[in-house]
Amino acid sequence: MARFLLTRLGLAAITLFLLSVIVFFGSQVLPGNVARRKLGPFADQAAVDQLNHQLGTDKPLYEQYWNWISGLFHGDLGTSLSYNLPVNQLIGPALVHSLKLAAFAFVMVVPLAILGGVVAALKRDKLTDRVITIGGLSLTVVPEFVTGIILILVFGLWLDLFPVSANAPDGSSILTQLHYLFLPALTLVIVLFGYIARITRAGTIESLDADYTRTAVLKGLPRRTVIRRHVLRNSLLPTIAVIATQTGYLIGGLVVIETLFNYPGMGRLIFTAAQKKDFPLLETGVLIVGIVFLVATLLADLAYSLLNPRIRYATAE
């Protein structure tokens, strides 16, 4: 297991390094430059050149990259070019916000989608199955801003049950925060439910048809025990992998939902950093999302190996 973890950590480090290089050089392809973005299109070129010099963005790319990455190894995340603030002061609160929303959405969607998927599989080809699979899929393909706006109109404006913004006032209790986060989390549930339920359904059907399940049934085990011990244990393996791959999206990819609900999370922060070519902020933001993603997939692998002895034994060998 230790070797497995070390290998994964090594691969993660290489992935993060490549990610930082791609993001850095990729952001340089965007037109314009940092000072021009800061001073606006009508600013005098001399002023733009001077500000670029002050910010160090007129230095060669490799030098800018080296300065940033060497600072990173010394614990210095750098200073945001567009906000003139230490990057950690911007990333910290945004990450906390994103984690809160992601966690709340996960807590709602994972049990719901797994339950939905299993029920659909058990009621295969019946009306319940159709409702869950087709309904879930239909909701998934609706763009998240459409879902979000409908939820805001119905629950925020007409019924006046939930706030239309997701950011609770400072010092709010956990319950108040959850109240504010409910609509964006529900939007995410609607976006993710169909996908996760469908994967769970497929895995469950495969397990239900498997020889070991037939054997368990023939052994005379109660249906509930068969499902819990034999079906779920195997059917959840692809579901776990899918859930883990959604973490990157949930932490750093919710630009539309965060904008719609005016929620100061990582998605908006990274997006505006990219727009402004604020590469210290962009790089650090992307790296943090990358780390969260890698940790999530690592945890998924561990869960995978715990659920599936074959993987555990293969790793141990």
Add this chain to the structure above:
Amino acid sequence: MDDTQRRVDAIRKDRSELENHIIDEYAAGKITRREFVRRGTVVGMSIPLVSFLAAACGGGGGGGETSGAGTTPTATGQVQAGGNIRVALIQPTTEPNPLLVQDEGGAGLLGSTGEFLSFSNEKLELEPRIAESWEPNDDGTVWTFKIRQGVTFHNGSPLVANDVKETFDKLINPDGGSANAQSALGGVLSPGGIEAPDDATVVFNLDAANGNFPTLVSSANYNAIIIPADLDPADWGKTFEGTGPFKLESFTPKVGAKFVRNDAYWGTKANPDSMELKFYDEEGPMILALQGDEVDFVEHFSVSGGKALLNDPNVNVIAVKAATHRELHMRTDKEPFTDKRVRQAIALSIDRQALVDGLWEGQADIGNDSPFAPLYPSTDTSVPQREQNVDQAKQLLADAGMTSFTVELNTWNGFEIPDLAQLVKQYAAAIGVTINLKITDAGTYYGDGVFGKSTWLDSVMGITDYGHRPVPNVYLTAPLSGDPKVGVWNSAHFKNDQYDSLVKQYVAALDIDSQKGVAKQIEELLLDETPIVFPYFYYFLSAAKKNLLNTTSAATGQFDLSKAGFTS
């Protein structure tokens, strides 16, 4: 001679030649009462004084009031004391630094705690703030401002004339000053031109005569909040040091800021206990937040994004006339637009009223292909309005031997601009011109903002957005001047010596009659040459909950909530 006349004479004896000239114009009925008030405040007369003179001197003539305030004035009335006003503001694009701010969100932050020499209100009148009064010398080349005494910064230190001098020295510093402030003050005020002979006096020695100078250093130039002389503008965001009726309680980048009443304010104390700004990346969520009762005031919204508010019975929409506009440029030095008849044909193909109705629900004034918006008092409205005329446009193209051609129209994807581009394409098709649209993001369109490195400045045809200016000077020079040092935004590559000479005369003119006379010639020249189509000038819209009264908005994006409050 009655008492009133004696008082008038006594007042006039102490006023400058320029001020007396304005009084004469009003008394002779050449300018309206509203225009007299506006011009009087610009040249340094206080509002009570100018009101007295307006009543005493009569004149003013009726009608002809093409300038002035918004179509829907702010809702006023009795309000309760105290309260917290929640404001939705578009996300500032830069750090809060008076030198760097160049957008509405940033301007809103600066104006929350900072104060200007004067405040340019929605009627384009200047209300004294840090400056108690101001007056020019006889030819308008030197302006002397009297600085209010007893004003303190929020940190307790007194404000003196040197703070004003240092503020403006920093703004116009060619090495690291404010690019935005310099777009208004460039060629008007140069480094070394400001003096502070004593704690209560600041003297601005201008590069050339300028009758609109007080406006250029008012809140209309939103970078020009007065900050302590020893404060580095880069550190302003740590404390939001200012002298205004609100002071900073907290600021969270990307999220918002909270301000509380400044009990040491020199003037009438703010009515609300506090004011809370919430930043939004998009207009839609701001509007939903107002409807969902999560904010009380939306600082600015567009017709296209906020139609829902225009007919919302729970909301007061405040419309302020503005000079904000789009410019459709055609390169005068490149085919197919070297022949002015082709440019005129494009301009004639456009149905401006349909644009104003369709894109702006009527919340805009029609443009007449010059920067002279109907809002400006110097605009000569006797110049015939260009109307859509497809037959004449086709004839002009035939005369120019260009009955059909294809051209690329470049612009960027923001506001109503893509819709405008699409409509221009349709209008042009009706006269046989095929327009291919190339709509990119703002960064790609503006590029480096210099000739040779910018689609905006290099494209044969393009649409560019221009923000509000309380006087048309910048619009007349930067996008149209043939002098390469001045015409830095001349995307039409327009070069006309007569035009340049007329603009110089206009800028130097101190009285409204002279300005109007030159304006008429400029308007006629631009209508004939048509380097740029100015289709409309749209209004600045704010929205407040029905129970929030006494808010003030200006077309520069600033707002004053110090007198505002709730009825219930």
